[in-house]
Amino acid sequence: MRLLYFAWVKEKVGVAAEEIDPPAGVATIAELIDWLKARGPEFENAFARSEVIRAAIDKRHVRHDASIAAAREIAFFPPVTGG
Amino acid sequence: MIRVQQEDFDIGAEIARLRAGRTDIGAIVSFTGSVRDQSGEVTDMTLEHYPGMTEAELQRIEAEAQARWPLQASLIVHRFGALMPGDNIVLVVTASEHRDAAFDAAKFLMDYLKTGAPFWKRETGPGGARWVEASAHDEASAARWTKTEARC
Numbered sequence: 611m612r613l614l615y616f617a618w619v620k621e622k623v624g625v626a627a628e629e630i631d632p633p634a635g636v637a638t639i640a641e642l643i644d645w646l647k648a649r650g651p652e653f654e655n656a657f658a659r660s661e662v663i664r665a666a667i668d669k670r671h672v673r674h675d676a677s678i679a680a681a682r683e684i685a686f687f688p689p690v691t692g693g
Numbered sequence: 694m695i696r697v698q699q700e701d702f703d704i705g706a707e708i709a710r711l712r713a714g715r716t717d718i719g720a721i722v723s724f725t726g727s728v729r730d731q732s733g734e735v736t737d738m739t740l741e742h743y744p745g746m747t748e749a750e751l752q753r754i755e756a757e758a759q760a761r762w763p764l765q766a767s768l769i770v771h772r773f774g775a776l777m778p779g780d781n782i783v784l785v786v787t788a789s790e791h792r793d794a795a796f797d798a799a800k801f802l803m804d805y806l807k808t809g810a811p812f813w814k815r816e817t818g819p820g821g822a823r824w825v826e827a828s829a830h831d832e833a834s835a836a837r838w839t840k841t842e843a844r845c
Contacts, residue, residue: 617741617813618824669746671809685743689827692771692812693726693783693803
């Protein structure tokens with residue numbers, strides 16, 4: 611699946627997008643965040659306050675308990691500040 | 694109709710286009726949001742967004758407004774990219790037979806856009822650049838429209 615990062619999440623992880631293939635046990639957004647945090651200090655730092663991170667699956671807002679089973683594209687970003 | 698664009702918009706021209714050839718519209722409400730410099734703290738701003746999701750969210754929000762109020766027309770224009778203090782950021786226009794629907798729908802569109810549309814503001818000032826933090830006030834404003842529906 612494809613991961614996208616925006617705003618300060620992108621700055622902290624150091625990339626805008628990447629392809630990942632998480633293990634089968636990673637079933638939800640929350641579990642994906644835990645898996646990402648174990649990949650290195652930049653991910654640990656970006657997702658340190660994971661409760662403030664927002665997520666979208668295939669361009670729709672989802673909660674952290676959402677299943678990622680059918681996801682093609684998952685995005686992580688801070689609370690939005692447009693308008 | 695929704696548009697996401699880098700270039701500026703002309704408020705008068707947008708309203709004229711929306712009402713062109715129509716005689717059934719009784720009320721038009723427009724809201725314009727612009728880049729605000731709070732006492733010399735902002736020299737410029739960059740608006741990042743999530744192409745594809747931004748359009749999808751704005752369409753979803755507009756469809757919800759049209760389902761809730763008897764709107765005859767609506768328009769959301771949101772800019773992205775590099776902006777300066779005083780520049781336009783967002784335009785919302787609603788048209789209906791009577792003013793209440795147009796006023797309420799315009800506020801609803803802005804409240805939902807503020808908490809749902811994937812835009813992020815990065816301000817630059819004398820002290821450097823910083824990402825603008827989301828406001829609890831915006832969340833509370835959006836929550837007022839939903840008593841039963843879960844927002845995330």
